[in-house]
Amino acid sequence: MCHVPISALEKPNRYSTRHRSSTTFPPGKCSPVEETTSDKATEIVQAVLSERIERIDGYLPDGEPLECSLDTYESPAHDNDPAIAIDWSRSFEHGPPSQEVWNQRLLPALTTVTDSLIQNASGRTLRFRGRTHLPAAFAAGYCLPTTRRIQATWMQPTGPAGMTEWRLDIDEEESGLEGDLQRQPNHGAELAVLVNIAADVQPEIDQMHNDLPDFNGILRLTPEDGPGVELSPAQAAHAAGVFRTKVRDAIKELSKTSTIHLFIAGPMGLAFLFGRNSNTLRPIQTYLYSKDEGRYYPAGRLQNQSLSDGSDTASEEQ
Numbered sequence: 168m169c170h171v172p173i174s175a176l177e178k179p180n181r182y183s184t185r186h187r188s189s190t191t192f193p194p195g196k197c198s199p200v201e202e203t204t205s206d207k208a209t210e211i212v213q214a215v216l217s218e219r220i221e222r223i224d225g226y227l228p229d230g231e232p233l234e235c236s237l238d239t240y241e242s243p244a245h246d247n248d249p250a251i252a253i254d255w256s257r258s259f260e261h262g263p264p265s266q267e268v269w270n271q272r273l274l275p276a277l278t279t280v281t282d283s284l285i286q287n288a289s290g291r292t293l294r295f296r297g298r299t300h301l302p303a304a305f306a307a308g309y310c311l312p313t314t315r316r317i318q319a320t321w322m323q324p325t326g327p328a329g330m331t332e333w334r335l336d337i338d339e340e341e342s343g344l345e346g347d348l349q350r351q352p353n354h355g356a357e358l359a360v361l362v363n364i365a366a367d368v369q370p371e372i373d374q375m376h377n378d379l380p381d382f383n384g385i386l387r388l389t390p391e392d393g394p395g396v397e398l399s400p401a402q403a404a405h406a407a408g409v410f411r412t413k414v415r416d417a418i419k420e421l422s423k424t425s426t427i428h429l430f431i432a433g434p435m436g437l438a439f440l441f442g443r444n445s446n447t448l449r450p451i452q453t454y455l456y457s458k459d460e461g462r463y464y465p466a467g468r469l470q471n472q473s474l475s476d477g478s479d480t481a482s483e484e485q
Contacts, residue, residue, distance in 0.1 A: 213279060213283060216251075216279075216280060216283035216284075216287070217283055217286075217287055219250075220233075220250070220251070220283060220284060220287040220288050221287045223250045223288075224287060224288040224291060227291070231291075232291065232292040232293065232294035232320070233250050233251070233284070233288050233291050233292070233293055233294065234248075234249040234250050234251075234294055234296075235249050235250065235251040235252075235253070235284070235293055235294065235295045235296075236249040236251070236252045236253065236295065236296055236297045237253045237255070237277075237295060237296075237297040237299050237303055237304070237307050238252075238253070238254055238255065238256055238297045238298050238299055239255045239256060239258070239259045239297075239298070239299045239300045239303050240256055240259070240298040240299070241256045241260075249296070251280065251284065253276075253277065253280060253297075255273060255299075255303065258272075258273065259300070262457065262459075263300075263455045263457055263464040263466070264466075266465050266466070266467075266468070269302075269466050269467035269468070270467055270468055273303075273306075273467065274306060274467045274469070277306055277307065277310055278310055281307070281310035281311055282310075284311075285311070285315060285317055289317075291318075292318040292319070292320060293311060293317065293318065293319045293320070294319075294320050294321075294322060294332070295307060295319065295320065295321050295322070295439065296321065296322035296330065297435075299435060300455050300456075300466075301431050301433070301435065301438040301453075301455070301456070302438075302453035302454065302455045302466035302467055304321070304435045304436075304438040304439045304442070305429070305431065305438040305439065305441060305442040305445075305453055305469075306442060306453070306467055306469060307439055307442065308321075308438070308439040308440060308441065308442025308443040308444075308445070309442035309443070309445055309446055309451075309469045310442075311442075311443060312442075312443055312444075312445070312446040312447075313335065313443055313444060314446060314447065318334070318336065319334075319439075319443065320332050320333060320334040321333045321334075321435065321436040321439040321440070322436075323400075323403075323434055323435065323436030323437075324435075331400055332400065333400050333403050333404070333434075333436035333437070333439070333440060334400070334404065334440075335404050335407060335440055335443060335444070336404075337400060337401055337404050338401060339401055339402075339404045339405035339408065340399060340401035340402050340404075340405060341402070341405060342390070342398060342402040342403070342405040342406040342409065343390045343391040343392060343396070343402075344364075344388055344389070344390055344391075344405070344406045344409045344410070345388070345389060345390070345391050345409075346386060346387070346388050346409065346413030346416070346417075347386070347387045347389070348384055348385070348386045348387075348413075348416070348417045348420065349384060349385045349386075349387070350383070350384050350420075350421070351381070351382050351383055351384055351385065353381045353382075353383060354383065354423070355380060355381040355382060355383045356383060356423050356424055356425040356426065357380040357381065357382050357383060357424070357425070357426050357428060358382060358383060358384050358385075358386065358417060358418070358421060358424045358426070358427050358428065358449075359372070359379075359382045359384070359385045359386065359427075359428045359430070360385075360386045360388065360414060360417075360427055360428065360429050360430070361385065361386070361387045361388065361430050362388045362410070362429070362430065362431040362432060362433055362441075363387060363388065363389040363390075363394045363432060364388075364389075364390065364394060364396065364398070364406075364431075364432060364433030364434070364437060365394060365395065365432040365433050365434070366394050366395065366432040367389075367394050367432070368430045368431075368432050368456075368463075369387075371430075371456070371461065371462055371463055372430060372463070374461075374462060375462055375463060379428070380428075382428070383421050383423065383424060384417060384420075384421045384424075386413060386414065386417045388409070388410060388413060394432070398434065398437065403434070403436060403437050403440055404440065406437060406440075407437070407440035407441055407443070407444050408444070410441050410444060410445075411441075411444040411445070411448075414427065414445075414448055415448065418448065418449060424449055425449060425450070426449060426450050426451070426452055427448060427449050427450070427451045427452065428451075428452045428454070429451050429452065429453050429454065430454050430456075430463060431454075432456070442469075445469070446469075446471045447471065450468060450469065450470035450471075451468070451469045451470070452465060452466075452468050453465075453466040453467050453468070453469065454466055
């Protein structure tokens, strides 16, 4: 489910307190996606979002970010009242959602929300946070790409109660992230990308070998000191650049690649930044790791429509 709670859209406490003399948002209702047809849900969300984001953008002082949240767990890891709250927790109540749910409901709804944010809060930083699975954080970043000239950040948990803003537009610090491409002895068109920041994902990949396609190559991205390192915001920005460069290089070397299969073990904020740097790549099949079962499940498939004709990666201007 993707639904934008009307309480977060109508009258966030910090806005109404700061602007008591301003006109408050009118009462309204935003239906959960699964209770409507796809077309009707899109129309409802677009209408509600456009009106309220424009008003919130007008109320906010210049330079103040628009707060957003994306949660796939029932108990969010934040206590603020975001302007836009995307709650997918019900879709994860009984385990990982199916690929059909990801591709036909969750991702289209996310695209609707992010498109509305870009169109109606142009020039304002979009600051995300939440307690979410990595494919969802990656998808949020993918829908807010650097190519659209927007500022988007992720509030990364640091310690029991701390938060640090992770973003791409800061002075980078060497992350030590290294790429190793291993060609596979077949002529397939599927490239595996294994991101080993928090842990080595290879054992889980080996266990599900029979459920995966034959890869033409495996790109491993691992810190020089091995998995388990903690990154600073500046190192995370550098790692996001390394990710984009190494995946592009792998595609150039394996030019018949049609799909990237992405397995990440790392922080939510890093997945978000990776997503922001990915929409000029080949279509990406993401995977969700289930701690309860100790394995990965296929999640959403992300594809930039402008690249659907199989053309090479976009320009290097980002």
